[in-house]
Amino acid sequence: MSTTLFRTIQPNHFTLLTTALLRTRRTSRHISVRCQTSTTTQQSSSQQQQPRTSAPKNHGSNKLDEILKDYEAVIGIETHVQLSTSTKAFCSCPNSYGSHPNTSICPVCMGLPGALPVLSSKVVDFGVRLGLALNCSLSLKSKFDRKQYFYPDLPKGYQISQFDVPIASGGYVDVDIPLEFGGGHRRFGITRVHMEEDAGKLLHSDAGDYSQVDLNRAGVPLLEIVSEPDIRSGVEAAEYGSEMQRIVRYLGVSNGNMQEGSLRCDVNISIRPIGQAEFGTKVEIKNLNAFSAMSRAIDYEITRQALLYNQGQADQIVTETRLWDEGAQKTVTMRKKEGLADYRYFPEPDLPEVILTQEYVDSIRASLPELPEAKRRRYEAMGLGIQDVLFLANDVSVAEYFDEVIGKGADVKSAANWLMSDIAAYLKNEELSISDVKLTPQELAELIAAIKDETISGKIGKQILFELLAKGGTVQGMIKEKDLVQITDPVEIEKMIMKVISESPKQLEQYRSGKTKLQGFFTGQVMKMSKGKANPALLNKILLEKLNAKD
Amino acid sequence: MATRALLAVLSASPPRMIRIKVSTFPSSSSSSSIKFQRHITIARCFSSDTNPSVLQPPDVSRLAETARISLTPSEIEECGAKIRQVIDWFGQLQQVDVSSVEPAIRAEMEGGNLREDAPETFENRESIRASIPSFDEVYLKVPKVLNKE
Numbered sequence: 001m002s003t004t005l006f007r008t009i010q011p012n013h014f015t016l017l018t019t020a021l022l023r024t025r026r027t028s029r030h031i032s033v034r035c036q037t038s039t040t041t042q043q044s045s046s047q048q049q050q051p052r053t054s055a056p057k058n059h060g061s062n063k064l065d066e067i068l069k070d071y072e073a074v075i076g077i078e079t080h081v082q083l084s085t086s087t088k089a090f091c092s093c094p095n096s097y098g099s100h101p102n103t104s105i106c107p108v109c110m111g112l113p114g115a116l117p118v119l120s121s122k123v124v125d126f127g128v129r130l131g132l133a134l135n136c137s138l139s140l141k142s143k144f145d146r147k148q149y150f151y152p153d154l155p156k157g158y159q160i161s162q163f164d165v166p167i168a169s170g171g172y173v174d175v176d177i178p179l180e181f182g183g184g185h186r187r188f189g190i191t192r193v194h195m196e197e198d199a200g201k202l203l204h205s206d207a208g209d210y211s212q213v214d215l216n217r218a219g220v221p222l223l224e225i226v227s228e229p230d231i232r233s234g235v236e237a238a239e240y241g242s243e244m245q246r247i248v249r250y251l252g253v254s255n256g257n258m259q260e261g262s263l264r265c266d267v268n269i270s271i272r273p274i275g276q277a278e279f280g281t282k283v284e285i286k287n288l289n290a291f292s293a294m295s296r297a298i299d300y301e302i303t304r305q306a307l308l309y310n311q312g313q314a315d316q317i318v319t320e321t322r323l324w325d326e327g328a329q330k331t332v333t334m335r336k337k338e339g340l341a342d343y344r345y346f347p348e349p350d351l352p353e354v355i356l357t358q359e360y361v362d363s364i365r366a367s368l369p370e371l372p373e374a375k376r377r378r379y380e381a382m383g384l385g386i387q388d389v390l391f392l393a394n395d396v397s398v399a400e401y402f403d404e405v406i407g408k409g410a411d412v413k414s415a416a417n418w419l420m421s422d423i424a425a426y427l428k429n430e431e432l433s434i435s436d437v438k439l440t441p442q443e444l445a446e447l448i449a450a451i452k453d454e455t456i457s458g459k460i461g462k463q464i465l466f467e468l469l470a471k472g473g474t475v476q477g478m479i480k481e482k483d484l485v486q487i488t489d490p491v492e493i494e495k496m497i498m499k500v501i502s503e504s505p506k507q508l509e510q511y512r513s514g515k516t517k518l519q520g521f522f523t524g525q526v527m528k529m530s531k532g533k534a535n536p537a538l539l540n541k542i543l544l545e546k547l548n549a550k551d
Numbered sequence: 552m553a554t555r556a557l558l559a560v561l562s563a564s565p566p567r568m569i570r571i572k573v574s575t576f577p578s579s580s581s582s583s584s585i586k587f588q589r590h591i592t593i594a595r596c597f598s599s600d601t602n603p604s605v606l607q608p609p610d611v612s613r614l615a616e617t618a619r620i621s622l623t624p625s626e627i628e629e630c631g632a633k634i635r636q637v638i639d640w641f642g643q644l645q646q647v648d649v650s651s652v653e654p655a656i657r658a659e660m661e662g663g664n665l666r667e668d669a670p671e672t673f674e675n676r677e678s679i680r681a682s683i684p685s686f687d688e689v690y691l692k693v694p695k696v697l698n699k700e
Contacts, residue, residue, distance in 0.1 A: 085668050087671075102680060106679075120666050120668050121666065151696070152693040152696055202693075211692075212687075212692060213692075355663065
């Protein structure tokens with residue numbers, strides 16, 4: 001334990017890396033050879049026995065790589081983002097999650113005769129924002145259309161959407177694949193972004209021959225993002241989804257919570273033999289509640305389709321919608337699509353064109369925050385490793401906090417380390433977010449500076465961090481109040497060392513007769529005596545001198 | 552996917568009135584500050600270079616089914632004739648040469664009419680709920696549904 005005293009405050013890279021490795025679902029090929037304990041083959045077998053808190057490991061991960069030698073998966077994702085506006089898209093009913101059922105209703109969203117929709121300016125604003133963030137071209141003139149079908153959660157019998165002239169199209173998004181899945185950059189095309197309204201919520205009662213409808217959600221504004229079929233694996237899909245979530249949260253257009261349904265992803269997947277130009281038969285997968293589920297569903301589906309191909313039964317793959325069964329960890333048929341649905345799209349006669357001026361677009365573009373991709377590149381340029389970069393840029397509040405800390409002059413690497421290790425652990429334990437902590441960025445910068453100029457030791461720094469996080473206060477104040485200034489006077493340290501040595505003759509003898517490990521014991525004693533304030537480096541140096549002196 | 556779906560849907564529906572024009576042109580609305588990107592716009596185009604009088608007769612039974620309206624056979628016939636008349640009347644527009652005219656998205660000249668994002672509670676929600684026969688205090692009761700359409 002006493003060896004911790006000699007450790008400076010660094011993230012335990014080794015620990016971070018090995019825990020990441022143990023979570024790896026891919027074969028050991030992707031594991032960096034920086035791991036020193038075991039060979040890579042040992043790693044993959046030990047992976048099987050690790051206790052799992054998340055979903056079961058994909059036992060076919062080697063199988064999947066075999067499949068991917070022969071087949072290429074072609075994946076596109078449709079993402080529906082529920083906007084965090086105060087009102088619904090076409091009426092002024094409040095848009096708030098969790099209200100008592102059927103209380104946020106009015107003639108417009110209920111589709112009562114004579115009611116007319118009026119578009120919210122905020123929806124256009126958010127649409128432009130997201131389109132620009134996804135590097136799309138904006139349609140300065142776009143329109144709404146009616147998508148017509150009958151369903152109990154659709155009061156009007158049609159959904160107001162955008163069919164052939166969406167507000168944004170032809171963009172792309174850049175992502176970084178996490179290290180544990182191979183790392184690297186990818187760019188995925190975005191076909192289009194369009195505005196539409198959500199339907200109500202359908203609840204199925206277990207008993208009885210009826211279902212129940214809550215129309216609070218009917219009319220809530222959505223932005224639908226359709227990707228190009230550029231995605232090639234479950235890992236890429238999960239990262240695409242995460243990046244969509246990151247972007248909408250960065251922009252503030254949505255809270256992006258999959259659990260609440262504010263972010264919904266449907267996957268379209270087909271496979272084809274490598275080298276074949278034509279696409280295979282496409283299957284849609286719905287009911288994905290998490291990015292990890294998306295990844296597993298895709299892996300399962302690739303395997304399923306490849307098996308059919310290999311058995312010469314490729315014609316068994318039909319265009320259909322399948323549901324992801326989280327319990328059974330497989331996709332199951334929902335229904336077979338008998339041709340495409342006929343939605344009889346026509347331009348919504350009750351709504352005028354959506355017209356954007358160049359000035360309007362430019363002003364929104366100018367007000368966009370720094371997006372995740374730009375942040376990642378900037379952090380990389382500052383010299384941070386990709387692991388740190390991905391962590392810091394993942395949550396916009398953490399990134400802002402970090403930017404403030406280094407803005408006060410703190411050392412970049414130290415700031416990153418504190419945030420990623422001790423502060424992250426605290427947030428996780430207390431179930432808080434970075435905006436809740438009482439430690440201000442200014443004070444974290446102070447703490448880093450105080451350790452750097454050796455006013456206090458690293459260990460002391462860690463101790464007061466906890467209190468600063470929970471109760472606030474200033475670093476200087478706490479140093480004074482608790483008398484924490486590091487003891488760097490060699491004379492004082494020597495005094496303490498001599499006292500400890502004189503009080504522990506037995507250990508001294510043991511040390512001198514070869515048990516050099518007991519140095520730790522002496523260090524511990526001096527630290528205790530000094531209440532942790534002795535400068536570890538100096539202590540070490542002088543202690544060794546004294547211990548070895550009378551030899 | 553949406554683009555391909557669009558083409559598939561439009562080709563699945565009766566091809567009478569709608570021609571798809573897939574063209575590549577710099578939209579007149581993009582300016583130099585937006586990087587020029589080649590994009591494909593699918594615009595409804597009512598100009599036709601086929602014989603304007605060859606319009607498919609309306610499939611009234613299918614129309615009625617998609618609209619969830621039940622018609623007797625004699626009603627179907629009657630309706631069919633009337634719908635045919637309307638279509639033919641509009642069909643006269645196909646004689647106009649609009650090949651040099653850029654397709655308009657909508658007929659009116661001005662857009663706009665946007666609403667502020669300020670919530671308002673509709674006062675008479677109770678009467679809305681009361682007018683729903685199958686409302687059960689909290690939810691609307693509907694027949695058990697499994698799949699969309």
